Amino acid sequence: MKGLLIAEKPSLMRDIQKVYKKMQLPFEIDFTSFVGHVVELKEPHEYKSEWKKWDLNVLPMIPERYEFRVKKSAYKVYKEIEQILKTNRYDFIINACDAGMEGENIFYSFYKRAGCKLPVKRFWTSQTTDGAISKALLNLIDEQDLLIRNLRNAAMYRSIFDWLIGLNLTRAATVKGGRIIKIGRVMTPTLAIVVKRELEILQFKPEPYFQIELDLGQFKAMWFNPETNENKLKNLEEARAVISRIGQGAVVRDIKTERKTISAPPLHSLLELQKEANKFFGFTSSETLKIAQSLYEKKLITYPRTESKHLPTAFAQNIRENLQSLATLEEYGSTVQNLISRPDNIQKTIRSKKYVDDKKLTDHHAITVTEVAIGRKKLSPQESKIYHLIARRLLAIFMPAYVIDKTAVVLQSNDVFFKANGNMVIEKGYTVLYDAFKKKQETPLPTLQVNMELPIRDAKILSKMTEPPARYTDSTLLDAMFHAGRFIEDKELQKVLKDAEGIGTSATRAEIIEKLISIGMIAREGKSFKATQFGIDVIQSIGKHDIVSPELTAIWSKKLKDIVDGQLSSSQFYKEMLTYVKQTTDGFICLDMSVAEKQVVVVGKCLKCGQPVVEGFKGYTCSNKACKFFISKMIMKGKITPTDAKKLLTGKETREIRFTWKSGKKGKAKLKLVNEKLEFVFSAPTKQTKG
Structure with a gap:
């Protein structure tokens, strides 16, 4: 028996191959790999010639049969694997794409396009350590396994649904609006979230208010109304009236101390890792995902594209190996030895459903470090930075809780009341790992007793203005997408959204945000997102149409999950999907789309004809339609920014850009235009023409 193993990426193929060579299996394996997606659903005109024209009369476009085409960027890889399969040397294929819905989509879209009939076995692991790979090779799953089959169907229908919604509604909106208006199942509700916040900011009218601060020497207290608990006064006259009633001293009327015991937070899902990296380091969500993927490929962390914050019991039972991998790092050595010397404490954590729970696992478990040391x-x-965030979170769950005493004191001066709060740390616990990130220390109140009288040093009026809601950052927008139920009132649908884990997935949310930026619907301002006038116009033109609602996309995500869980048949899903697509497209055709005209961004003069070169959706193109000069925005996964394009057009070199070579390896190089052709410029004197 002989099988052909197809990995999703060359790096994973090499890892599996290395382990296989040390094993004795009852069958032989040859190896090859994709480079991510190698095929994609065909464009409309490839199904029917009349669909080439963007015409409302042909909508909705619904193919009788969905077919795939080879991606231009992956043509060589596709043909190589196709030729290998045509040798007829294999009895079965091993699908070694990432263990999840997207991995199924990558493999089976190729499998269908290639017309392959060989039986398939599934290589399934969320880790790339030697032990995990060996276990997966020994326990290959049959393609007819119910979970795998359902996952495959859900993956295929998700891509078809996105095709139908994206292409039909984009064409309807574009024809009605007079410029390219991208519409997407998840993208448009995400835009609506940002637009809603932007409109709240634009419509916000700041109002003055006043507070009264009492200086008692060792601490300060704020005025409050004991009947309403309000601590703000609307006008200066009221504040002055309160000040006039304050005496020379204040009497302690009430002291309440509450002890809070706070355990370490759960382990990271990708969402939580992206939020924490944005909070501590300002990393964008896409940057964090890219860095985590690199650490995964280096075998240092487990699979990063996960929604789960829990570990499976079997994995947790061997967690000492993962902890031990951190022992060689200077900052964790003593902590690790202390934890490993207390096995009872480790078992207590493993029994905690907060951290270890087989029932709360998704396709993959929480992100954590592997047993492979950095070495x-x-x-x-x-x-x-990302590795140490993940390492700290793992160590934290085995460390003591953070214990703090929160004290609230009420003071009275004549008939005026004040409130002061203080915190005293009793046990730092796991928070010692995060001392470097603390911006301020907890401040305790001095020792006080009821009826104690304290002299007042000063009482002053603080003049303030109400502030608009803050714009979304990567962290808060990701959180808003995950907790999209906050944006609807229906309790039952809130639960649907919670079960569906919001809009988008851990693997797609960052990509959706970046796409909204690239098409000009939102923009980055520092660490925040701002909706552009174009984005605002799109959402206001669509109005209350359900495509802008988080509830709609979450319901469809839930239906996909029901397919995976065997609670909904694929045929029923497709029937419901077609009904929705037809109704929604008809609704869009009736819209009045009124959007801002596209701003033309000129990046320089064309080297061929001297006409302006302008920024487009996919690249920088000459404004002279007869001229074919073009610079792509994406070259070998390296992003070419407008600044890069400007430098190229003036004969200068770009900044160093990170590229992914055909072998799967990554490297940095600059770009330069030489005789209208792009060349790589490496730090070494050697030059290589882009081929």
């Missing part, structure tokens, strides 16, 4: 592996500063 001599070279990490970039960014990789090191």
Whole structure:
């Protein structure tokens, strides 16, 4: 028996191959790999010639049969694997794409396009350590396994649904609006969230208010109304009237101390890792995902594209190996030895449903470090930061809780009341790992007793203005997408959204945000997102149409999950999907789309004809339609920014850009235009023409 193993990426293929060579299996394996997606659903005109024209009369476009085409960027890889399959040397294929819905989509879209009939076995693991790979090779799953089959169907229908919604509604909106208006199942509700906040900010009218601060020497207290608990006064006259009633001293009327015991937070899902990296380091969600993927490929962390914050019991029972991998790092050595010397404490954590729960696992478990130590592996500063966030979170769950006494004191001066709060740390517990990130220390109140009288040093009026809601950051927008139930009132649908884990997935949310930026619907301002006038116009033109609602996309995500769980048949899903697509497209055709005209961004002069080169959706193109000059925005996964394009057009070199070579390896190089052709410029004197 002989099988052909197809991995999703060359790096994973090499890892599996290395382990396989040390094993004795009852069958032989040859190896090859994709480079991510190698095929995609065909464009409308490839089904029917009349669908090439953007015409409302042909909508909705619904193919009788969905077919795939080879992606231009992956043509060579596709043909190589196709030729290998045509040799007829294999009895079965091993699908070694990532263990999840998207991995199924990548493999089976190729499998269908290639017309392959060989039986398939599934290589399934969320880790790339030698032990995990060996276990997966020994326990290959049959393609007819119910969970795998359902996952495959859900993956296929998700891509078809996105095709139908995206292409039909984008065309309807574009024809009605007079410029390209991208519409998406998850993208448009995400835009609506940002637009709603932007409109709240634009419509916000700041109002003055006043507070009264009492200086009691060792601490300060704020005025409050004991009947309403309000601590703000609307006008200066009221504040002055309160000040006039304050005496020379204040008497302690009430003291309440509450002890809070706070356990370490759960382990990271990708969402939680992205939020924490944005909070501590300002990393964007897409940057964090890219860094985590690199650490995964280096075998230092488990699979990063996960929604889960829990570990499976079987994995947790061997967690000492993962902890031990951190022992060689100077900052964790003593902590690890202390934890490992207390096995009872480790078992107590493993029994805690907060951290270990088989019932709360998704396709993959929480992100954590593997048993592979960093050793001599070279990490970039960014990789090191992300790795240490993940390491700290793992160590934290085995450490003591953070214990703090929160004290609230009520004071009275004549008939005026004040409130002061203080916190005293009793046990730092796991928070010692995060001392470097603390911006301020907890401040305790001095020892006080009821009826104690304190002299007042000063009482002053603080003049303030109400502030608009804050714009979304990567952290808060990701959180809003995950907790999209906050945006609807229906309790039952809130639960649907919660079960569906919001809009988008851990693997797609960052990509959706970046796409909204690239098409000009939202923009980054520092660490925040701002809706552009174009984005605002799109959402206001669509109005209350359900495509802008988080509830709609979450319901469809729930239906996909029901397919995976065997609670909904694929045929029933497709029937409901077609009904929705037809109704929604008809609704869009009736819309009045009124959007801002597209701003033309000129990046320089064309080297061929001298006409302006302008920024487009996919690249920088000459404004002279007869001229074919073009610079792509994406070259070998390296992003070419408008600044890069400007430098190229003036004969200068770009900044260093990170590229992914055909072998799967990554490297940095600059770009330069030489005789209208792009060349790589490496730090070494050697030059290589882009081929």
